[in-house]
Amino acid sequence: MYTIDGAASSWVEDSSDGDFPIQNLPYGIFDAHDSRLRVGVAIGPYVLDLAAIHEAGLFSNTLLADDNVFAAPNLNALMSKGRQAWTQARQRISELLVADNPVLRDDTDLRNKVMWLQSKVNVHLPVAIGDFTDFYSSKEHATNVGTMFRGKDNALMPNWLHLPVGYHGRASTVFISGVDIHRPKGQTKADEADAPSFGASRLLDFELEMGFFLGTGNKPGEPISIDQAKDHIFGMVLLNDWSARDIQKWEYVPLGPFLGKSFATSISPWVVTLDALEPFRVDGPKQDPQPLPYLGFDGNGAFDIQLEAYIQSEKMSEPMRLTATNFKHLYWNMFQQLAHHTVNGTAMRDGDLCGSGTISGPTEDSRGSMLEICWKGTKPITLPDGSQRKFFADGDTVIIRGWCVGKGYRIGFGEVKAKILPAS
């Protein structure tokens, strides 16, 4: 782990406010309208071009010296170098950006080569994702959904408190923020209908989630233990698990969600490292019953990450907040999720993505999906443009933002934002 002093500051202008101070240094993939995808790190309103930094010889004497893993269209090569290399990279980048280091600060030519305004570049999906898994680890969310469909007394399934329930998602449809989403079509069946019908989904929802990227995988038959999990996780993003509730409801028995989810998952572009998040570890919810030993976790397994979601219809001039919740509410933490995922010997790969599941908090205004916010359509919300929503309408833009609050700085995730296009 390499934590940067909360009091540190950078010579980069406008880098002390907002999501990307020197304490953050999240990785992403960008091009500067030159079709050359490479790794960058966000600092203030800029991207630092790490491929160019490497070419300039500034990663010498690190584990990354020989191989320019930054001149790649995804983070996978960097990831595969492992925890020690990640720490060295972070250390080197922070040294270059810290206020009193003249190497970049005073070299206008070099600085002009390696610094780009974020507003002037394109960002891309940061990782070549092998497999995408989605968990279901918020007790409040599982309880809300269970109560709606099975009643309060049977809300949680018998397995829920014993293991982090999860399922395989679809990797090919994970999109970067800004890629708009077509409303899916599919089979649905009204409760009173004799037979299903085909058409555009009428119950299009979001799920406020976060995702973690596995940096390094494991071999078949060699689980990642809960103690090792931390060293395998590279970093985190915001994640919107788009859900068509009507398609999902008809199809999901007995093998789980399929086309109700597979059309799209949106993620934020900047991968915030576990190193940057280290100061924000907190106790998670008390687990009762005690998990089996392979899931046993001592210490701070949760992270204090504030999360908000917003809606903006085409008639609205600015977004309206839908909910405010926190990543720390999750019952099962990431280390438990990863230990569980591999305990059967499943081989995971560098760059695999795991979603947290919808993150709902304990209060009504901290629910993480329209299904819960509008309680199965029974409590519609009114937008500033006067229209009502139970689920999303075409033209609605959905935004999720997240950040950690440090002393005098914040570690932000930026946002994941996408607009709903009519069914094609």
Add this chain to the structure above:
Amino acid sequence: MYTIDGAASSWVEDSSDGDFPIQNLPYGIFDAHDSRLRVGVAIGPYVLDLAAIHEAGLFSNTLLADDNVFAAPNLNALMSKGRQAWTQARQRISELLVADNPVLRDDTDLRNKVMWLQSKVNVHLPVAIGDFTDFYSSKEHATNVGTMFRGKDNALMPNWLHLPVGYHGRASTVFISGVDIHRPKGQTKADEADAPSFGASRLLDFELEMGFFLGTGNKPGEPISIDQAKDHIFGMVLLNDWSARDIQKWEYVPLGPFLGKSFATSISPWVVTLDALEPFRVDGPKQDPQPLPYLGFDGNGAFDIQLEAYIQSEKMSEPMRLTATNFKHLYWNMFQQLAHHTVNGTAMRDGDLCGSGTISGPTEDSRGSMLEICWKGTKPITLPDGSQRKFFADGDTVIIRGWCVGKGYRIGFGEVKAKILPAS
């Protein structure tokens, strides 16, 4: 489509018997103990090295002339060239191998460069698999399992006759035949127990399936219609969907199978093209009720592929047959599966794999899993070594074979074979 005359024969010795006559020409990935993975085609007991054939200029005047897609560690580059290129490749390969063509037949030097005995090479996973989806398309299998767990009257879920139920599987653990499988560990809960316990699965099962590889994918929001499906499917393999029934039973509600399946899926090494299978198309089961229009299929959607599975314990000198079934029993055909999979706009990629689901036939001796063969453990089978099985024991080898019978020849899939190693 390019079908090779059933009466055609090749100059390659021993190529008229067995799985790989000139009418088959399945693709695989091999190396000749030189760490150089490339594309080959199986012909009789040999592999024809297509990378070397391309280097020799023998793919000139085809869509593949400029780019040696065969000098690659997987079939994805060939796949991405599309249906017309696949047809041209098949045509060119068959021309080179047909009995009266002297180009290779009479050129000993060239022949020695491009022909390898299969027994002298290593085969590898043929495709870089993006996503793996597994369907559940055998009515007999779904009925058997449903009857066991919910009784005869509620055997099929309400959605089953209306859509090909499927779920996302895990791509990182698809292994080639010959890779042995560790018995998974995991959480299970006995019906009478108060709490779950952790240990090696005691109910390790196979599922006799086939898989199809998507050759070319689709763009987000642009479904592959049922009429287009044929041109997107590259070919098929045998598939064993390993299943730990006790882990699956405890975890699968409500999001479907996860760790009960994710540890391993085994496939056969040679991808038999849809072109080679064209002569074996037959009518599938009558579908009642009539599927919705997007799933409507006229003509022969099924394929007559004979399938058998075998067990061999460490004490047995040869395998014993467990079951004999046929791919044609599947209720939902591949074209319907693919149309359904993409109807919501899901983007699929070149090289994605779709499993059929367990293929059980209408009779007791055509069931495709130990769960069904031994009817939930109530009808154990006795092996020639005197031991009994309800599910598999450590050291058991499980083999699936498949073939189509033509007039005077057969199109074989070879086999998928793996041994069960003790839990690690």
